[in-house]
Amino acid sequence: MIAGGRLSGSAGRMTRSRGLAVWVGAVLAVLWCYPVRANTLTYGPDPHYSGLLDLFTGLNTGSFTYPQFDDAGGSLMLNKVTLTVEVVTVSGRHAFDNESGAGATITLAIGSQVRVKGPLPFIGSQLIVNPDATETTTGFVGPDSEPGSGPADFAGTDYLSITGSGTTDTRLAFKTSSFDLAPYLGTGDVTFDFDGGTSTTGTSALPSPGANLVEASSWMFYTTLDYEYTEVPEPGALTLFLLGAPFALRRFLKRP
Numbered sequence: 001m002i003a004g005g006r007l008s009g010s011a012g013r014m015t016r017s018r019g020l021a022v023w024v025g026a027v028l029a030v031l032w033c034y035p036v037r038a039n040t041l042t043y044g045p046d047p048h049y050s051g052l053l054d055l056f057t058g059l060n061t062g063s064f065t066y067p068q069f070d071d072a073g074g075s076l077m078l079n080k081v082t083l084t085v086e087v088v089t090v091s092g093r094h095a096f097d098n099e100s101g102a103g104a105t106i107t108l109a110i111g112s113q114v115r116v117k118g119p120l121p122f123i124g125s126q127l128i129v130n131p132d133a134t135e136t137t138t139g140f141v142g143p144d145s146e147p148g149s150g151p152a153d154f155a156g157t158d159y160l161s162i163t164g165s166g167t168t169d170t171r172l173a174f175k176t177s178s179f180d181l182a183p184y185l186g187t188g189d190v191t192f193d194f195d196g197g198t199s200t201t202g203t204s205a206l207p208s209p210g211a212n213l214v215e216a217s218s219w220m221f222y223t224t225l226d227y228e229y230t231e232v233p234e235p236g237a238l239t240l241f242l243l244g245a246p247f248a249l250r251r252f253l254k255r256p
């Protein structure tokens, strides 16, 4: 039955009409509030060099900042913060000269790694990201070519070497608990620090005795910080829903 056109109907119908109006309002309020829209605020990727386009060489440390998340007086809720770090490494060299009387197959690695951690100084809720970009070579080294007192010359048939030609590694870490997210809330900055340098991670066990030679690699890295947040439903709309829904429900249940 459609009663909407009977504006001159009985008092009971007028009351139902008001109930229907409140109920429709409540539905609109729910549609407005839900589903809660998820958003992401992204900073970066930002490059980190030694200087303008100058790569770091060997061990380097430093720090940088990102803006905190402004929750606009509580109308935005921060749910997750993610730190992504990509290290880019080039050059460097790793060589091994066999000092043993027997030959062996060995693997050598060269590259760079960087550890980024923060926010500082909030110890205990830190994001720590440690990408490690290396490349490896596997080959055979013959018996020592300089037996007796001869020093390792990093040449000859008892020697293997790899020179870095360029590789990358990307890793991330995130936090979601309110305790861990607390340092990111505000209108200031959060500080991260980093330390990184040449990496030979991935080198297999080398025959003993032998001599290693490592030349520093050059590297840089990118960082990205993502804030994932939702909009908190407006109290006014929720109030309308909470007050209107029971009222409308009661009216509908009374409907003949």
Ligand SMILES: [Ca+2]
Pocket (backbone or CB within 6 Å): 097, 098, 145, 146, 152, 153, 154, 155, 156, 157, 158, 159
């Ligand atoms: Ca040699």
